[in-house]
Amino acid sequence: MNEHDWAAMADLLELEGAAHDHYLHQAIGQLREHDPLRVLDVGSGPGVAACELAAAFPRAEVTAVDGSAELLARAERRADRLGVRLRTSVAEFPADLAGLPRADLVWSGQTVHHVADQQDALNRLAGLLEPGGVLAIAEGGLPSRWLPRDLGFGRPGLQARLDAAMAEAFDRMRAELPGSVPVVEHWPRLLRAAGLTGTYSKSFLVEHPAPLAEQPRRWVRLWFQRMREALAESLDQDDLTTLDRLLDPDDPDGIDRRADLFLLATKTVHFGRNRP
Numbered sequence: 001m002n003e004h005d006w007a008a009m010a011d012l013l014e015l016e017g018a019a020h021d022h023y024l025h026q027a028i029g030q031l032r033e034h035d036p037l038r039v040l041d042v043g044s045g046p047g048v049a050a051c052e053l054a055a056a057f058p059r060a061e062v063t064a065v066d067g068s069a070e071l072l073a074r075a076e077r078r079a080d081r082l083g084v085r086l087r088t089s090v091a092e093f094p095a096d097l098a099g100l101p102r103a104d105l106v107w108s109g110q111t112v113h114h115v116a117d118q119q120d121a122l123n124r125l126a127g128l129l130e131p132g133g134v135l136a137i138a139e140g141g142l143p144s145r146w147l148p149r150d151l152g153f154g155r156p157g158l159q160a161r162l163d164a165a166m167a168e169a170f171d172r173m174r175a176e177l178p179g180s181v182p183v184v185e186h187w188p189r190l191l192r193a194a195g196l197t198g199t200y201s202k203s204f205l206v207e208h209p210a211p212l213a214e215q216p217r218r219w220v221r222l223w224f225q226r227m228r229e230a231l232a233e234s235l236d237q238d239d240l241t242t243l244d245r246l247l248d249p250d251d252p253d254g255i256d257r258r259a260d261l262f263l264l265a266t267k268t269v270h271f272g273r274n275r276p
């Protein structure tokens with residue numbers, strides 16, 4: 001596993017998945033015609049996509065695969081709550097991928113970028129496909145938006161500066177993965193290099209207008225807390241003060257209470273098919 005403490009991020013990951021479930025509905029909708037009988041969600045985390053897959057394909061055996069047993073336990077509880085059939089399997093990537101059963105559909109959301117050699121990871125994921133099977137990789141998209149450009153305090157344009165700092169942090173995260181291999185992140189081309197055909201990318205909009213409901217608002221709070229911690233060295237004092245004010249539960253202009261908080265996001269999924 002890499003440097004993240006994934007289990008400690010369980011609430012963040014589950015709330016994030018739920019806040020973005022509209023994109024999962026749409027992306028999984030693209031796959032309905034394939035009617036898979038065996039499905040793997042590789043890097044499932046707390047199982048939001050895995051449960052959506054299990055609901056969309058009730059005939060299928062769906063397995064959530066992750067390196068974190070704690071997150072998989074969470075996925076099992078989610079499946080019980082939602083009344084869907086879900087299996088789980090602990091596996092470390094990329095080493096344990098070869099031990100997984102072949103599948104008609106392999107889904108992997110926001111996980112390949114945590115593996116040092118992304119092309120190798122895609123090769124191994126493609127190697128799990130049955131003939132004619134589909135690999136769907138959620139990577140990229142656009143940075144999310146939550147707040148007006150001018151918040152009413154601090155320097156306008158905070159979100160653009162957060163994007164820039166996050167991009168730097170992402171770059172550092174990739175560079176620090178042991179054995180990190182730089183690659184042009186042209187996902188359809190990487191999928192073709194993994195031997196897949198008919199590759200394409202499609203983006204899906206997630207829109208929760210203001211005022212944001214309680215559950216996605218909790219995710220925004222956790223995400224801002226994470227940015228405040230992760231970017232403490234990268235942002236200037238003005239922006240850190242603005243973040244502290246946004247995170248103050250007693251401040252009427254903080255994210256817990258302000259009426260203009262929204263969520264606007266775009267998620268991109270890259271699809272490729274194994275030869276029949």
Ligand SMILES: C[S@@+](CC[C@H](N)C(=O)[O-])C[C@H]1O[C@@H](n2cnc3c(N)ncnc32)[C@H](O)[C@@H]1O
Nearest residue numbers: 001006043044045067068092093109110111114
């Ligand atoms: C950013 S989360 C994505 C969770 C979910 N797929 C989503 O889209 O929200 C990445 C997941 O990949 C798992 N993961 C990351 N690197 C891993 C590795 N090397 N081996 C096994 N699991 C790993 C983590 O435990 C975590 O659940």
